[in-house]
Amino acid sequence: MQQPEGFIQFGDEHLVCRLKKSLYGLKQSLRQWYKRFNFYMIQIGYRRCEYDCCVYVKNLDDGSFIFLLLYVDDMLLAAKYMHDVIDLKALLSLEFDMKDLEAAKKILGMKIHRDRGSRKLWLSQQGYVEKVFDRFGMSKAKPVSTPLANHFKLSIEQCPKTDKEIEEMAKVPYTMRWYVLVLI
Known part of the structure; x- marks a missing residue:
């Protein structure tokens, strides 16, 4: 790594710059953004789902819930009452630059x-x-209602057994997936 053009310290050309803030486009920038977003959501009373770290939920005073689903930098909000969604949008827009795409x-x-x-x-x-x-x-x-006749039964015995059969079946990708689906 070299010092960027225009920021070269003469006499210290062998030194590099220390990045104090994540820049857009760097590998860590998404992680830094998510850490900031997660901190803010927890700060305003939301819980992160233990099964999916991009789902946040809050139990509201009336017993209903509001959900925020995050995908990269897109959000989907769901709540019983629209005023709860509007309130959350207002809170988020105070902290982050947002564009409301409506429903x-x-x-x-x-x-x-x-x-x-x-x-x-x-x-x-x-x-x-x-x-x-x-x-x-x-x-x-x-x-058709089902891809096979009702009397047709699939079993593990129908799976390819020899190397030649396996190689032959590999040429038909959807068939291999069908066998995987049946065996699980």
Whole structure:
């Protein structure tokens, strides 16, 4: 490492600079941002989920919950009452530069559809499923209720046993995954 251009200390060219603040684009910058975000969320009374470190939850006074789901630098907020979401957005915007994208229409490749009148929510992964079909050359396949006849039973005996069978099955990636799925 060398001293950056314009910041060279003459007589101390052999020394390097010490970074006091994480810079955007460095490998550690995301970690530093997450540490700061996590500290702030805990400070304002949220608990981090023990099973997923990017899910925060707070039990509100009325017995309901508010959830914050974090994915890199995107957030999804969910609560029973909209005023709780608005309050959390206000708190977060005091601490972080934010852009409010209003109601989520898509998250992590899942399409979100709401019917607020009947208080229902649907999640769809149609785009992902279509990509998988395209990848395995099945985009023109006809839909059926089950890919196998009802009387057909899969067993471990049907798995490839010889090296030749295993090599042959490796050429058909979705078949190998099917066997893995059956054996688990």
